[in-house]
Amino acid sequence: MALLEKVDKNIEARAWQGEIPIQSRYTCGLAGEKFFREIMENGRFAGTHCAECEYTYVPPTIYCERCFAKLDEWVEVGPEGTVQSFTVLLVAPDGTPLEEPDILALIQLDGADSVLVHRLGKVGLDELAIGMRVKAVFKPKKEREGSILDIVHFVPVNA
Template sequence: DYTYSPGRAPTDYINALAERRTVGERCPSCRKVYVPPRGACPTCGIATAERVEVGPRGTVTTFCIVNIKARSLDIEVPYVYGHIALDGADLALHGRIGGIPYDQVRMGLRVEPVWTEGGRYPDHYRPTGEPDADYDAYKELI
């Protein structure tokens, strides 16, 4: 057990998740939007304060198929965990991908979050039915 004391930027992120929204912050120098926000640009090292809502949909940039059951997760194997670049973000989040057979997940797959009753963050991401994103649209986020 430990106590986590988030700063301003992570608190904004957590509060937005409680409203089923995702926010990041834009760097005033390089203009990249980082999610989750850190309060400073990891590239430029300068303070960030401009809040930007991103998503909720995104693109799978890369993924792995998990074949080993984790003791703390009640998820049947195999399942897929991937990096998801939310629309408007310049950094991919990671999350579980569901609603599709594991062997049909692919780079470029367009996904959206699935929330559970009382969930504090998306349970998983599922396909939107949109055409796959063009590789050039997400190659810098891999």
């Protein structure tokens, strides 16, 4: 039966349309709560430091994934940092061309060992370089809400 009966006309093939009705509400977590509050309230970056592994996590974690120690040593990092890599996006996720290119970068904040993903702004495409020095631009304090978008973007230090 399986081999003998096949859908051989496209019009006979049918699909059942549906959706999965979910939405997500993510807490920032214990480490994230401190990280985003520090951005929101003070315009500063906080990381956690593992003395054993000599490694500073930004965004912070409450544990060192390398040695599994509980981390409670908080250090201020940035707001300046170094571009470790970048990409220039010319199309949106749906494939339509972007009016302005979107520049995403991996930024190692001064004092951090891990890198942060964020946007670069106020920079010409011909100026982009790995190793360039950048600094964070925060939204005005009253517009911040404890989100990664409280950082507008990173711009060249000497811009």
